Amino acid sequence: xxxxxxxxxxxxxxGDIGDRTLRKVRRRVLPxxxxxxxxxxxxxxxxxxxxxxxxxDLGLTDAMYGLGAGIFxxxxxxxxxxxxAGMYRFGARRWLARIxxxxxxxxxxxxxxSGETSFYTVRxxxxxxxxxxxxxxxxxxxxxxxxAQRVTALGIFVLAQPVANALGAPFSGLxxxxxxxxxxxGWQWMFLIEGAPAVVLGLLAPLLLTDRPAxxxxxxxxxxxxxxxxxxxxxxxxxxxxxxxxxxxxxxxRALVYGLLNLGMVCGxxxxxxxxxxxxSALGHFSSTQLGLVVMIPYAVSVPFVYYWSKRADRTGRxxxxxxxxxxxxxxxxxxxxxxxxxSPVLALVSLTxxxxxxxxxxxxxxxxxxxxxxGAAAAAGLGLVNxxxxxxxxxxxxxxxxxxxxxxxxxxxLLFLAGCLAATALVVHLYARKRPEGTAPAVGAEVPAAAxxxxxxx
Numbered sequence: 001x002x003x004x005x006x007x008x009x010x011x012x013x014x015g016d017i018g019d020r021t022l023r024k025v026r027r028r029v030l031p032x033x034x035x036x037x038x039x040x041x042x043x044x045x046x047x048x049x050x051x052x053x054x055x056x057d058l059g060l061t062d063a064m065y066g067l068g069a070g071i072f073x074x075x076x077x078x079x080x081x082x083x084x085a086g087m088y089r090f091g092a093r094r095w096l097a098r099i100x101x102x103x104x105x106x107x108x109x110x111x112x113x114s115g116e117t118s119f120y121t122v123r124x125x126x127x128x129x130x131x132x133x134x135x136x137x138x139x140x141x142x143x144x145x146x147x148a149q150r151v152t153a154l155g156i157f158v159l160a161q162p163v164a165n166a167l168g169a170p171f172s173g174l175x176x177x178x179x180x181x182x183x184x185x186g187w188q189w190m191f192l193i194e195g196a197p198a199v200v201l202g203l204l205a206p207l208l209l210t211d212r213p214a215x216x217x218x219x220x221x222x223x224x225x226x227x228x229x230x231x232x233x234x235x236x237x238x239x240x241x242x243x244x245x246x247x248x249x250x251x252x253x254r255a256l257v258y259g260l261l262n263l264g265m266v267c268g269x270x271x272x273x274x275x276x277x278x279x280x281s282a283l284g285h286f287s288s289t290q291l292g293l294v295v296m297i298p299y300a301v302s303v304p305f306v307y308y309w310s311k312r313a314d315r316t317g318r319x320x321x322x323x324x325x326x327x328x329x330x331x332x333x334x335x336x337x338x339x340x341x342x343x344s345p346v347l348a349l350v351s352l353t354x355x356x357x358x359x360x361x362x363x364x365x366x367x368x369x370x371x372x373x374x375x376g377a378a379a380a381a382g383l384g385l386v387n388x389x390x391x392x393x394x395x396x397x398x399x400x401x402x403x404x405x406x407x408x409x410x411x412x413x414x415l416l417f418l419a420g421c422l423a424a425t426a427l428v429v430h431l432y433a434r435k436r437p438e439g440t441a442p443a444v445g446a447e448v449p450a451a452a453x454x455x456x457x458x459x
Contacts, residue, residue, distance in 0.1 A: 036096065149314065267418060270398055324427075326359070328358070358422075
């Protein structure tokens, strides 16, 4: 707030500098990051809506689709850690711009696949192009938000997943109705129209993002000084020789453990997400538009719960407990959906909604744990490895679901498989992380670590 008198220039009410600074950071950083992830998730999962059209037009079976949907993550995993090294070397603005433009181009190229081989090839290249985006954002958030506020920041970021699916589902359904326009299939229009925003945002990213707090000219000088000192104090308080160098993040056993746990969680996320349109289509006869609207329901209902659960994890500090409960909830929902599919479409949809809420609400408290375990260059490497290993689940789950469905004709068995992955992951998360510092953090009481209490300049 500004006060002016004729005798002196305007001055600001200092208030709580920590609250004021982080509020500005949230308003400036998070909307851009959420918009980028919204587009990423839309381009990653819209192949689920193209499944039917591509199957009939290109002759893709369930197993072929499952392999192609999952092969995205092979390219993603192989390029994950090298990409995150580029992020640390060149900075967020330039590297995220590179990622956005390259994946936007490949997302558009998906419109021109002509058969099984080209489908696999372009999906692989799309994954390679997008590699590094998610851990780069996680690392980026560690530069701007103290650990005590990071679950909420991650929760807002993760909201882009269900929001992208909730809004993207009916939009993708509508685009499928463009069948035959200018000689293109509806699924081709979907890939072209939904891929273009990534290219546009990639060109704008250098203007919208700031690499580090020290460069944040949109903060007042005292706010910028406070944030730089606060983040430096936190990094100093948590730093150890094993956490500083880039390669040390790859050697740290915690990165391996959290990466394998992330694999189990990701199996549930993409096993459900990439097959949900197919599952819902088995509940009744829907047009493309109706299918999109029905698929939207589980994701739309998930959004407020994801935000609430992330805030609650920050407030209590019990990250491991919140992640475990969420994954168990998702497993229960998948089991219920599996048994209710042949009995009641309405109750099956309710169970799928419970599963979606559980899956997406687990992401922020889970990822906040490895994000709190590493600092500096080790965070870029460690988080890259966590995400790389986790995204192997993005290949395994869709492919196995496709094989199970092709081999048995029974989606229930596939849903039970996904539920088992989530339940086992929930148990191990509880046993491994609940007593670790990053798994049971101090509850939110102050906006900054104690070591930063003197970071604000004297008034």
